[in-house]
Amino acid sequence: MMRARFYVVWRAHWASLFLLATMLFSLAGCSSGPNVSSMLSRLDNPPEKLSAWGLFKGEMKEHNLNTSVLPYNIVTPLFSDYALKYRAVWMPSGTSAEADDKGVFSFPTGTLLLKTFAYPNPDGSRRLVETRLLVKSSEGWHAFPYVWNAEQSDARLALVGDTTEVSWTHSNGTKLAFTYVxxxxxxxxxCHEIEKKLRPLGPKASQLNNDYAYNDGTENQLTRWIKAGYLKDDGKAKSITSFPNWQDPNSGTVEQRARAYLDANCAHCHQRSAPASNSALYLDAATTDPNDLGVCKPPVAAGKGAGDLKYAIVPGKPEQSILLHRMLSDESEIRMPELGRVVGHQEGIALIRTWIQQMKGSCDSPEP
Ligand code: HEC
Ligand code: HEC
Structure with a gap:
């Protein structure tokens, strides 16, 4: 009898302790949603810790996105030294992005875009390396790089960048080991600037008009963005066809996949008004003129990068094409993309080689 009563009191005691703990927890803001809005006034003095943004719930190392932080995937991404990438978007409630006729989004003030880079550990577990944020204030976009600690309990602001050693076995069996930057x-x-203004690169209709496996089921990403209130439902975005998946032969021809690959991996520099526009090589998906794309186009600056080759692309002759020569090189003055990679992208190179191989025509004008 005594024992039973003691037990009840004991239980009640624990229950109230639990209640108190939960209250303290929510007071401390630990269970609330993202606090991006409160950061907007201090973007010149961003928080030292990634956790302060409130983008994750539970243990940081699990990388579980907080309520209303929506994960997304782009169908043909930028290659970054084989890093695994996780992307997400958040907008203040009641605001949404709007697509233009080409499916390019304009985002409301307060938007946050996140991209986390990770590598597999030799034991198969995952190591988070860095998380990059783009945050839009009323003045424009701000960029913040965060580097994860070894314990994976948080990431710290690293405005000066960082390097770290990575090594693992690639799916084709090759061992890769290098210094990740x-x-x-x-x-x-x-990469992110056009006409001297920072802008996001990945989230546009052509990259998002396809399915994503959300926790609660698979759905078209544009549909989900509209449901979440993150995209204006005016039919513009949905009217844009999705890029093919560059590595899935079922999703497009070699040419379609090669063009999507070049758009994602090169066009942020190689398009009009972008950093490499003086090379007059335009690799964005909208380019149709073969010469703009590099076919029989002599280099603007010959020399080391051109490797004594005459044209960016020689139809049917990948080994004579400067474009492939520069993708194959790992040397800093030659390699393309010039930034954002240390190792070459074997699978991407194979696709571009096949594309050039299949091209018909020749660059030599007939003898008079
Ligand atoms: C080598 C070029 C390059 C550099 C350097 C670069 N980015 Fe990006 N970034 C891209 C491309 C291309 C995408 C879109 C494709 C993708 O996500 O795979 C992207 C995507 C992102 C995204 C997701 C939203 C978006 O724009 O698609 C964020 C956030 C981001 N970058 C932040 C940063 C920050 C912060 C830095 C500097 C610390 C940085 N990036 C440096 C090329 C670059
Ligand atoms: C971070 C910006 C950037 C990215 C991304 C980039 N490039 Fe470049 N690229 C340049 C700049 C700057 C030049 C001009 C200077 C030079 O030739 O090195 C250039 C020049 C070139 C040239 C010589 C053009 C000519 O005709 O003179 C080729 C070919 C080329 N890039 C191919 C590519 C390919 C293919 C990709 C994607 C796989 C790519 N680049 C991605 C910045 C970039």
Missing amino acids: VPNSNECKN
């Missing part, structure tokens, strides 16, 4: 906050603009 986290760009500094000045380097973001080398």
Whole structure:
């Protein structure tokens, strides 16, 4: 009898302790949603810790996105030294992005875009390396790189960049080991800037009009963005056809997949008004003129990068094409992309080689 009563009191005691703990927890803000909005006034003095943004729930190392932080995937991504990437978007409630006629999004003030880079550990577990944020204030986009600690309990602001050793076995059996480079906050603009303004690159209709396996089921990403209130439902975005998946032969011809690959991996520099526009090589998906694309186009600056070759692309002759020569090189003055990679992308190179191989025509004008 005594024992039973003691037990009841004991239980009640624990229950109230639990209640108190939960209250303290929510007071401390630990269970609330993202606090991006409160950061907007202090973007010149961003928090030292990634956790302060409130983008994750539970243990940081699990990388579980907080309520209303929506994961997304782009169907043909940028190659970054084989890093695994996780992307997500958040917008203040009641605001949404809007697509233009080409499916390019304009985002409301307060939008946050996140991209985390990770590598497999030799034991098969996952190591988070860096998380990059793009945050939009009323003045425009701001870029913040965070580097994860060894314990994976948080990431710290690393405006000066960082390097870290990575090594693992690639799916084709090759052992890869190299020094991975986290760009500094000045380097973001080398890829993200157009007309001197930072802008996001991945989230556009052509990259998102396809399915994503959400926790609660698979759904078209644009549909999900509209449901979440993150995209204006005016039919513009949905009218844009999705890029093929560059590595899935069922999703497009070699040419379609090669063009999507070049758009994602090269066009942020190689398009009009972008950093490499002086090369007059335009690799964005909208380019139709073969010469703009590099076919029989002599290099603007010959020399080391061109490797004594005459044209960016020689139809049917990948080994004579400067474009492939520069993708194959790992040397800093030759390699393309010039930034954002240390190792070559074997699978991407194979696709571009096949594309050039299949091209018909020749660059030599007939003898008079
Ligand atoms: C080598 C070029 C390059 C550099 C340097 C670079 N980025 Fe990016 N970034 C891209 C491309 C291309 C995408 C879109 C494709 C993808 O996500 O695979 C992207 C995507 C992102 C995204 C997801 C939203 C979006 O724009 O698609 C964020 C956030 C981001 N970058 C932040 C940064 C920050 C912060 C820096 C500097 C520390 C940086 N990036 C440096 C090329 C670059
Ligand atoms: C971070 C910006 C950047 C990215 C990304 C980039 N490039 Fe370049 N590229 C340049 C710059 C700058 C030049 C001009 C200077 C030079 O030739 O090195 C250039 C020049 C070239 C040239 C010589 C053009 C000519 O006709 O003179 C080729 C070919 C080329 N890039 C191919 C590529 C390919 C293919 C990709 C994608 C796989 C790519 N680049 C991605 C910046 C970039």
